[in-house]
Every structure is written in C-alpha cells, then in structure tokens.
Amino acid sequence: MVVRFFAVAGKMMEKCMEEEYTQGLVEQFMQRCRGYGLKVTPQRLAIYRKLLASSEHPSADAVYKKIVQKYPTMSFDTVNRTLLTFADIGVIDTVESHSGAKRYDTDIAPHHHLHCIRCGAIIDFCDSDLDAIAIPERIIRNFTVLGKRVIIRGICPQCTDGSAVHDDHENS
Numbered sequence: 001m002v003v004r005f006f007a008v009a010g011k012m013m014e015k016c017m018e019e020e021y022t023q024g025l026v027e028q029f030m031q032r033c034r035g036y037g038l039k040v041t042p043q044r045l046a047i048y049r050k051l052l053a054s055s056e057h058p059s060a061d062a063v064y065k066k067i068v069q070k071y072p073t074m075s076f077d078t079v080n081r082t083l084l085t086f087a088d089i090g091v092i093d094t095v096e097s098h099s100g101a102k103r104y105d106t107d108i109a110p111h112h113h114l115h116c117i118r119c120g121a122i123i124d125f126c127d128s129d130l131d132a133i134a135i136p137e138r139i140i141r142n143f144t145v146l147g148k149r150v151i152i153r154g155i156c157p158q159c160t161d162g163s164a165v166h167d168d169h170e171n172s
Contacts, residue, residue: 022052025106029091036089043074047082048091048106057095057103057122095122096151112149116156123156 029048030040038044050066051058058066060080067074083104086092093105095113099120112130114123130150139145 022049025052032089032091038085038089043071043078044082046071047079048086051086051092051104051106054106057097057105059097059101059103061101063104097122098153110147110149113151114156115151115153116159117153118155118159121156121158 026045026048030045033040033044046067047063050063054062056062060076060083063083064074064076064079067079083092083102087094087104090108091106093108095103095105096115097103097120098115098117103122105122105124107124110131111124111126114125115121116123127150133148133150135145135148
C-alpha cells in the first residue's frame with residue numbers, strides 16, 4: 001500500500017512539475033509576443049498550447065486539424081500565418097522536412113533530428129559530440145551562423161519492423 005501511495009504521489013508530482021514547466025513556457029511566449037508588439041489572443045495561445053502538447057513536429061495542417069475542433073471558425077490561413085509569425089519571433093523553430101511541408105518544433109534549445117524517410121517522423125535527440133562539431137572557418141568568415149543541427153536520415157524502428165500503425169508519428 002505504501003509503495004502504491006508513493007507511485008501515485010510521484011505521478012502527481014511529475015504532472016504538477018510538467019504543468020509548471022508548461023506554464024513557464026506559456027509565460028515566456030506571452031512576454032515574447034508582447035515584446036514584438038503582438039497581442040496575446042486566445043487563438044495564438046491555443047495554437048501555442050497545441051504545439052506544446054504535441055510530441056511530434058507538426059505541420060500547419062496537423063495543427064489546424066487539432067485547433068479547428070475547439071475553434072471551428074479559425075481558418076487554415078490563420079493557423080499557418082500564426083505559426084510563421086511564431087517562428088519569426090523565435091518561440092518555435094521551423095524544421096526541415098523531406099516531405100516539403102514545413103514542420104514546427106517548440107524545443108528551441110540546441111538538439112538534432114532523426115528523420116524517418118518512410119513515415120516522416122522527426123525524432124529529437126541530443127549528442128555532445130555532434131554539438132562539438134566545429135564550423136569551418138570559411139563558413140564563419142562568409143556567413144552569420146545562428147545555430148547548427150545535425151539531421152540523420154534513415155528508417156525508424158516501426159517502419160523497419162513493418163508495423164503499419166504509426167501512432168507516435170505524424171505522416172507527412
């Protein structure tokens with residue numbers, strides 16, 4: 001009984017910490033918007049919260065399909081323009097995608113990506129060895145480097161296994 005109590009208490013504490021972390025990100029988001037002279041509208045907050053809740057790197061279409069359930073009058077164009085604005089002010093990143101559709105990432109901290117060429121999954125990972133790759137001097141002399149990200153293309157375990165269901169992946 002005591003073990004179960006600690007397990008439940010641990011999950012509750014984890015959820016509280018996650019909610020506090022999310023609330024902190026939302027507060028930073030609101031400050032950034034205001035700093036750029038943007039109103040913090042219910043629509044902008046809803047779009048940002050949907051992005052935070054996603055474990056994927058959703059496209060504008062994927063965000064729109066989730067948002068329209070709660071905001072049926074919101075247009076795809078509004079969602080798309082809002083995501084582009086969020087990327088412009090630095091609260092999200094636009095990530096590379098071999099499908100052609102822009103995908104978005106709320107994790108703006110340095111990290112790298114694994115891309116599945118079959119299902120379109122983009123999986124985050126960190127690696128200090130990759131972080132330490134030196135940028136060639138000729139690039140530094142001729143280009144203003146704002147960041148670097150290594151992209152590894154391949155086939156994810158679900159696609160390798162041949163499983164037809166990709167619940168944790170967004171098909172693009």
